[in-house]
Amino acid sequence: MIYILEDDKSILELILYALKSQNIEAKGFGEPKALKESLKSEIPNVLILDIMLPEQSGFKILEDIKKSEKTKDIPVLLLSALNSEFDKVKGLDLGADDYITKPFGVMELLARIRAMLRRSAKNKPTKDDIVFKNLSYSSINHSVKIDNQKIELTLKEFEILGLFLQNMERAFSRDELLELLWDNYNSESRTVDIHIKTLRQKLGSFGEHIKTIRGVGYKFSKVL
Structure with a gap:
């Protein structure tokens, strides 16, 4: 905002x-x-x-x-x-x-x-634990759970989700995500798209909260 x-x-x-x-x-x-x-x-x-x-x-x-x-x-x-x-x-x-x-x-x-x-x-200071509905995210334990069931994420998927949960409703361009999480080293926007796709799949219905903003990038929306 x-x-x-x-x-x-x-x-x-x-x-x-x-x-x-x-x-x-x-x-x-x-x-x-x-x-x-x-x-x-x-x-x-x-x-x-x-x-x-x-x-x-x-x-x-x-x-x-x-x-x-x-x-x-x-x-x-x-x-x-x-x-x-x-x-x-x-x-x-x-x-x-x-x-x-x-x-x-x-x-x-x-x-x-x-x-x-x-x-x-x-x-932005990182919260140790974030809870959104029945999804829980812990940076200390490096874990994500839905209905208390652990979801296995890669490091980059975990970092993307953490960034989104810390900044709900904030739209991130692909270039911003590359700069923040990859430091732009040997990466391209397609890398972001692939990670977002697999993250959505692993999150199941919660993956629908990750919205594609046409011509911009992605954001985590509180509402479907």
């Missing part, structure tokens, strides 16, 4: 459209209060934050986010018409992960967001 705080409605709609065209879930906010309220119930994978806001400076919002234990780890991309080196340095010093100035190219914005999502997935 990507959150966007941007008071210019046309820019907000453009970003939302661009993200959704890439099958990336996104939610937009026109003012800080709505964003803060939503952060109480959901933590996004990335926050796109405008600096020039009428009610409160984006710098102050960023500062508050980085001070909170609950939200401090959210990757933040600053979006602003401010183009001075001072403003960029200030934003980065306050904890922003990236900075892009208006006017911006949509393709560049998407590329920066995808890079942040990759870094976020790679650096």
Whole structure:
């Protein structure tokens, strides 16, 4: 999930459209209060934050986010018409992960967001145990069970499933999966497809939760 705080409605709609065209879930906010309220119930994978806001400076919002234990780890991309080196340095010093100035190219914005999502997935702390319905995943015991029956997976199948379960509903491109799990060494997208196919087969009905996103890649969906 990507959150966007941007008071210019046309820019907000453009970003939302661009993200959704890439099958990336996104939610937009026109003012800080709505964003803060939503952060109480959901933590996004990335926050796109405008600096020039009428009610409160984006710098102050960023500062508050980085001070909170609950939200401090959210990757933040600053979006602003401010183009001075001072403003960029200030934003980065306050904890922003990236900075892009208006006017911006949509393709560049998407590329920066995808890079942040990759870094976020790679650096995300791994839960020792994950339970989804009657499927259980244990990184400590290196085991997967369905109805308490152990499922034999190869190392890469196990890693793919773990990544998906850690990031449910998040779409991964084939290139992202190669970079995260194969480091792109001597591998190609067909390698990912083959592993996904065998993983689906081994998971039985749970394999149906691994959805193919046409033109993008795959995701693990909570609903069939």
